[in-house]
Amino acid sequence: MTGRLSDEQRRALKLLAGSPHGATEALLLAKGFETKMLVGLVHEGLATALVGEPVRDGGKTVEVVRIRITEPGRRALGV
Numbered sequence: 035m036t037g038r039l040s041d042e043q044r045r046a047l048k049l050l051a052g053s054p055h056g057a058t059e060a061l062l063l064a065k066g067f068e069t070k071m072l073v074g075l076v077h078e079g080l081a082t083a084l085v086g087e088p089v090r091d092g093g094k095t096v097e098v099v100r101i102r103i104t105e106p107g108r109r110a111l112g113v
Contacts, residue, residue, distance in 0.1 A: 039110055042071055043080075047107050050081060056102030059083070072101060080107035 039047070046067050050057060062072060075081040086098040 040071075042067065043075060044111065046072065046075060047080060047103055047111050050101060050103035051108060051111060051113055053102075056084070056100045059099040059101060062101060075107070076101070078106075080104060080110055 046062065049062070049065070059069075059072065063069065072081070072083075076083050080103070082102050082104055084100045084102070086100060088095045088097050
């Protein structure tokens with residue numbers, strides 16, 4: 035990891051650490067996290083992004099992305 039965690043990164047990682055199955059990208063965006071920051075966590079190896087099966091939602095198909103914390107992410111939090 036390069037540098038200290040920002041408050042937003044720390045808040046996202048804490049949320050992910052408390053979610054055994056991770057959180058969907060949609061949930062994280064609804065909680066106010068920015069896509070760029072989430073991509074940064076994945077790029078730094080602090081989280082992983084898993085693209086799931088396409089899901090039909092009201093007549094359109096969407097891909098659900100689930101984000102999970104990694105062991106380096108837990109260590110960065112001190113958990």
